[in-house]
Structure formats: C-alpha cells, structure tokens
Amino acid sequence: MSEAYIRIEQLTKRFGEFVAVRQVSLEIAKGEVFCLLGGSGCGKTTLLRMLAGFEEPSEGRVTIDGVDVTHVPPYERPVNMMFQSYALFPHMTVEQNVAFGLRQDGLRRAAISSQVRDMLALVQLEGYEKRKPHQLSGGQRQRVALARALVKRPKLLLLDEPLGALDKKLREHTQFELIKLQEQLGVTFVIVTHDQEEAMTLATRIGVMRAGEILQVGTPADIYEFPNSRFVADFIGSVNMMAGRLTVDEADHARIDCPELGVSVYIDHGVSGPPDSSVSVAIRPEKIQMSAAKPAQPDNVVNGVISGVAYLGGATRYLVRLPTGLQLKVTAPNTHRHEENFQQDESVWLYWDGSAPVVVTR
Amino acid sequence: MNERRAGLVLGAMAVGFSFLYLPIFAMIIYSFNASRLVTVWDSANSPTLAWYRELFHNGALLDAARLSFKIATANATGAVILGTLAAFALERYRRFRGRAMFNLLTTAPMVLPEVITGLSLLLLFVALEQTMGWPRGRGAVTITIAHITFSMAYVIVIVKARLATVDRSIEEAAMDLGARPWKVFAVITLPLIASAIASGWVLAFILSWDDLVITSFVSGPSSTTLPQLVFSKVRLGVSPDINALATLLVLVVTACVVSAGIYMLQAERKRLHDAQMAFEESA
Numbered sequence: 332m333s334e335a336y337i338r339i340e341q342l343t344k345r346f347g348e349f350v351a352v353r354q355v356s357l358e359i360a361k362g363e364v365f366c367l368l369g370g371s372g373c374g375k376t377t378l379l380r381m382l383a384g385f386e387e388p389s390e391g392r393v394t395i396d397g398v399d400v401t402h403v404p405p406y407e408r409p410v411n412m413m414f415q416s417y418a419l420f421p422h423m424t425v426e427q428n429v430a431f432g433l434r435q436d437g438l439r440r441a442a443i444s445s446q447v448r449d450m451l452a453l454v455q456l457e458g459y460e461k462r463k464p465h466q467l468s469g470g471q472r473q474r475v476a477l478a479r480a481l482v483k484r485p486k487l488l489l490l491d492e493p494l495g496a497l498d499k500k501l502r503e504h505t506q507f508e509l510i511k512l513q514e515q516l517g518v519t520f521v522i523v524t525h526d527q528e529e530a531m532t533l534a535t536r537i538g539v540m541r542a543g544e545i546l547q548v549g550t551p552a553d554i555y556e557f558p559n560s561r562f563v564a565d566f567i568g569s570v571n572m573m574a575g576r577l578t579v580d581e582a583d584h585a586r587i588d589c590p591e592l593g594v595s596v597y598i599d600h601g602v603s604g605p606p607d608s609s610v611s612v613a614i615r616p617e618k619i620q621m622s623a624a625k626p627a628q629p630d631n632v633v634n635g636v637i638s639g640v641a642y643l644g645g646a647t648r649y650l651v652r653l654p655t656g657l658q659l660k661v662t663a664p665n666t667h668r669h670e671e672n673f674q675q676d677e678s679v680w681l682y683w684d685g686s687a688p689v690v691v692t693r
Numbered sequence: 694m695n696e697r698r699a700g701l702v703l704g705a706m707a708v709g710f711s712f713l714y715l716p717i718f719a720m721i722i723y724s725f726n727a728s729r730l731v732t733v734w735d736s737a738n739s740p741t742l743a744w745y746r747e748l749f750h751n752g753a754l755l756d757a758a759r760l761s762f763k764i765a766t767a768n769a770t771g772a773v774i775l776g777t778l779a780a781f782a783l784e785r786y787r788r789f790r791g792r793a794m795f796n797l798l799t800t801a802p803m804v805l806p807e808v809i810t811g812l813s814l815l816l817l818f819v820a821l822e823q824t825m826g827w828p829r830g831r832g833a834v835t836i837t838i839a840h841i842t843f844s845m846a847y848v849i850v851i852v853k854a855r856l857a858t859v860d861r862s863i864e865e866a867a868m869d870l871g872a873r874p875w876k877v878f879a880v881i882t883l884p885l886i887a888s889a890i891a892s893g894w895v896l897a898f899i900l901s902w903d904d905l906v907i908t909s910f911v912s913g914p915s916s917t918t919l920p921q922l923v924f925s926k927v928r929l930g931v932s933p934d935i936n937a938l939a940t941l942l943v944l945v946v947t948a949c950v951v952s953a954g955i956y957m958l959q960a961e962r963k964r965l966h967d968a969q970m971a972f973e974e975s976a
Contacts, residue, residue, distance in 0.1 A: 418866035435871030466967045
C-alpha cells in the first residue's frame with residue numbers, strides 16, 4: 332500500500348452512554364475502493380457520517396490528503412456523499428441537481444454547464460437534463476445521484492449502500508459501471524454496505540465492522556480465505572464452524588480434536604496458538620469434496636448421510652448428517668449437465684485438504 | 694341488493710350534505726329577499742339585489758371589512774414566519790434543552806379557551822402600556838398580536854407535519870455539496886414546504902378573519918372588525934343585508950376552496966402521469 336491518503340485515527344463516537352464507533356483507526360490509499368461491511372447497527376453509517384462531517388467525532392482525528400478535517404463542517408470538506416435514498420432535490424431538474432454543487436462554489440455559468448454536460452454524458456444521461464427526479468426510473472436516479480456527487484471532483488466519495496435500492500439484475504450491471512467510473516476518475520471511494528457480495532465485487536479492501544469496531548481489514552480474498560475471527564468467517568459467505576481443542580501444533584502441521592466432527596482435523600501448517608487451547612475450525616462448503624467410495628487420504632475424512640439437497644443452478648448445496656449428529660454444508664459445482672448427482676438419504680464420504688480449514692481463536 | 698345499497702348510500706349522503714349545507718343555502722336565497730323581515734319571503738318583489746346595493750354603500754361595514762382584511766393579512770404573515778421558524782426548530786433539532794416544554798407551550802393556545810387567552814392578553818397589554826407606554830391604547834396592532842399568538846400554533850402543526858415528511862438527507866445532500874445552513878433552508882427546505890406554508894397562511898388568515906372572542910378583549914373603540922360589526926348588528930335583530938354579506942363571504946371561500954382543489958387534483962394527475970411515463974420507459 333502506498334502512503335495513506337485518508338487517515339482515520341482513534342475515531343470514537345458516543346451518543347450519550349452508547350458508543351456507536353469505538354477507537355477506529357484506518358489508512359486508505361489514494362484511488363482505493365474501501366468497503367465498510369457489517370450488519371445494521373454496527374456503526375458503519377456513523378463512521379461514514381463522521382467522514383462526511385454530519386457527525387462530530389467524540390474523540391480522534393480525520394485527515395484527508397494531509398489536512399486535518401476533524402472539525403470542518405460538511406460544506407467545506409473536499410468530500411461528497413451519495414446517499415442511500417439518493418436524496419435528489421425533487422423540485423429541481425436533473426441538470427439543476429448536478430449543477431447545485433458547482434453553483435455553491437460560485438463558478439461561471441459557462442463552466443458549470445460544460446462540466447454538467449460532461450458528467451451527464453459520463454453516466455449516460457444525455458437527453459434527461461430537463462427531467463425532474465420523479466420522472467426517472469430507479470436506475471436513472473441512482474446515476475443522477477452519482478453524477479451530482481462526482482461533479483465536484485471530491486478527494487473522497489462516500490457511498491451509503493449505493494446499490495441497495497436497485498433490483499438484482501440492475502445491481503450487477505451497475506456494480507461494473509461504478510468500478511469503471513471510479514477507475515476513470517481516480518476518485519477514492521469509501522462504501523458502506525451490509526451486502527457481502529457487493530463488498531466483494533466492488534472493494535479493493537474490506538473492513539468488517541461489528542459493535543462499533545473494525546474486526547478485520549484486508550482484500551476480499553484475505554477476508555474470505557483467512558478470516559481472523561468466528562464472526563468474520565461466519566459473516567462473509569457460508570461456513571461450517573466447529574469448536575475444537577488444539578492438540579498438536581508443530582511448525583509444519585497441526586491437529587485439532589473436534590468432538591462434534593468425530594475425527595480430528597489435520598492442518599498442513601502450524602497455527603502457533605497456546606497448546607491445548609480451545610479454538611474454532613471453519614471450513615467453507617465448497618472446499619469439502621464428496622464421493623461415494625472411501626477416499627485414499629488418511630486424514631480429514633468423515634462419512635455421513637445426505638439429509639438435504641438444494642439445486643442452485645450453478646452449484647448444488649448438500650446437507651450431510653454425520654454419525655455425531657452434526658450437519659455439514661457442502662457445495663458441489665454442477666460442471667456437467669445431467670450428471671449423476673447424489674440423492675437424498677445416500678451415504679457419502681466427505682474429505683478436504685489440509686489447507687482448507689481455518690483456525691480462529693476469537 | 695347492490696342497487697338497494699347504492700340507494701342507501703345516496704340517501705345517507707343527501708341527509709348528511711343537507712344537514713351541513715341547507716342552512717347556508719337558505720341564507721343565500723334569503724339574501725335576495727325584498728322583505729325587511731328576515732323570516733318573511735316577499736314574493737311580489739323578490740328576487741332583488743337591493744341588500745347587496747345597500748351593502749356597498751354602508752361605510753361602517755366597508756371600513757370593518759377593510760380592517761379585518763388588513764389584520765388577517767398581517768396576522769397570517771406574522772404567524773407563518775414565526776410558526777415556520779418554531780416548526781423548523783422543533784422538527785430539525787431534536788435534542789435541545791426544553792424542547793418538550795417548547796413543543797407543548799407553542800401548541801397550547803389551540804386548546805386554551807379563547808376567553809382566557811383574550812383576557813390574559815388584555816391584562817398584558819394594559820400592564821405594558823402602563824409600564825412602557827406601548828402599545829398605546831388598543832386597536833389593530835393589539836388585535837394582530839393577539840391573533841398571531843393563537844394562529845401561530847396551527848401553522849406550527851401544519852408545517853411540522855410537512856417537515857417530517859421531507860427526507861432529512863435531502864438537506865444534508867445540499868450541505869454536503871457546499872451550501873451553508875441558511876442557504877440550505879432558503880433554496881431546499883423552503884421550496885419543499887412551500888405548500889404547507891401556503892395552507893398555513895390561508896388557515897391563519899381565516900382564523901383571524903372570523904375571530905370574535907379574543908378580538909373583543911383586545912380591540913379599542915376605534916377598531917371594529919367585521920365579525921364584531923356583524924355580531925353587534927345581529928344583537929339588534931338580524932337585518933337582511935347580513936345575509937347578503939354572508940353570501941358574498943361564502944362565495945369567496947367557495948371559490949378559494951374549489952380552485953385549490955382543482956389545482957391539487959391536476960398536480961397529482963401530472964405526478965402520476967410522469968411516474969407512469971418513467972416506469973414505461975425503463976421497462
């Protein structure tokens with residue numbers, strides 16, 4: 332990562348007794364797309380509003396491009412925001428909406444109209460200049476909101492659930508448009524979302540939040556493959572989570588005793604945890620393989636009975652009940668059409684690689 | 694069965710409407726009555742416009758109407774300015790000391806008996822005149838102040854309700870784009886609540902226009918409003934020119950209500966049409 336463009340230091344926000352954001356520190360590089368991901372009430376929106384200047388931080392500092400903006404009011408920050416509801420001005424036309432920010436800066440009329448024209452062309456809204464917001468479809472409104480927030484060329488653009496109000500088909504299309512636009516303009520994005528799929532596709536880095544704190548920061552692949560806590564593993568994607576005890580912990584392998592699973596889990600690297608400590612093992616459903624015959628590998632093999640089958644189109648999701656009573660989720664890609672799939676109540680063998688399980692201590 | 698039900702609905706409607714509007718209708722008809730006795734229909738000389746003619750030659754009555762109009766206009770304007778500011782404070786700043794108290798006290802005049810409001814204002818004005826020398830006597834100024842105190846409450850309720858429906862993030866977006874708080878209020882908030890402010894103005898105007906009780910407490914010998922004049926005339930027996938006057942007032946009010954209704958209906962139709970167009974285009 333290059334040097335920090337946006338630096339958040341020990342930022343805290345209290346509402347009376349309630350701590351909405353607790354001691355958050357983050358560094359975001361220029362041109363990054365940073366996603367704050369978390370459930371409702373995790374403080375992600377409060378953090379975003381502090382970056383916009385709508386909430387005064389109780390403690391901490393925010394600097395953008397070397398300038399301390401902690402106590403700068405929203406109308407003087409080099410930051411713009413795209414609101415979840417879009418917050419278009421209903422009594423103004425598309426053109427007036429987009430021009431609003433430039434007019435506040437006292438630009439000359441000719442300069443304003445040429446910039447507005449360019450921006451509307453960029454978001455493909457030519458021909459809609461004279462429309463009012465209520466004369467637009469949801470997707471068009473979203474683009475007006477984006478154009479209005481980008482036209483001032485902010486150093487930082489904040490997006491609050493940018494795709495939340497769009498239907499699924501439009502959302503996928505818009506995700507790629509958004510990233511294309513971001514790369515074209517080079518503006519730094521901070522996006523707030525509760526939708527992990529949205530975060531995975533949009534972000535260069537993700538910060539997972541819970542209860543006002545950032546639990547883990549990393550690239551989407553980092554967060555998915557190497558979650559640092561039970562919460563993160565569980566929150567991002569689907570996971571089989573089992574409690575266990577660390578019995579062997581060498582430099583090149585480790586073993587975790589898992590009574591729920593009936594066998595111990597072999598891991599092909601050391602976990603350097605305290606010996607005999609209780610840990611959690613997380614295995615992603617797509618990393619578990621399934622066969623009718625007993626596989627040759629000595630470790631990480633269990634057998635069970637299929638208790639549920641859900642055909643998802645691209646893949647099939649199985650629920651497999653083990654003799655211990657534990658149910659494991661297994662996802663198998665449907666690589667062949669009319670393939671002989673496993674059936675309900677069939678007895679199967681499950682096995683996985685030594686690199687598949689992730690051990691988390693929190 | 695359905696036909697019977699339809700008949701029943703029509704009948705109920707007829708009874709309801711005649712209960713509400715038959716008296717007014719009767720009054721309008723009697724305003725064209727030639728007889729000097731209000732209850733006797735003079736079929737020989739009616740209908741006549743004699744009372745309307747008389748109305749426009751009645752100097753005292755025209756003066757009273759003019760005064761009432763001036764007071765109602767000043768009151769509506771004052772009530773709208775103060776009421777909008779109060780509503781904005783109550784709706785947009787939800788955490789200030791004494792907010793609950795402020796909320797209660799600003800809307801209390803709506804339920805306070807008018808006699809009490811009037812009497813207490815009279816005492817205030819007298820005390821003020823004795824200690825500060827202002828207001829000198831009682832008249833249009835004191836009536837206007839008194840009217841503002843109670844009609845402001847209605848404006849607050851109307852504007853506050855409208856403000857609550859305006860998405861807060863629209864104002865935040867304006868601020869985010871570089872507009873200072875006062876500018877946001879002027880170019881974003883105000884246009885969005887303009888219709889509520891307009892209806893608040895009309896309501897305050899009407900409240901002042903027909904107020905009698907509070908006015909009687911705080912008016913002076915030289916200031917007689919229209920309701921006061923009508924009331925004093927009626928006490929000496931109803932004269933037919935009152936019918937004519939009332940008919941004119943009803944006419945004006947009806948015109949206002951009907952045109953406002955048509956305007957709103959058209960705006961709603963246009964909005965629905967536009968939404969439909971946008972939907973069809975995107976589909």
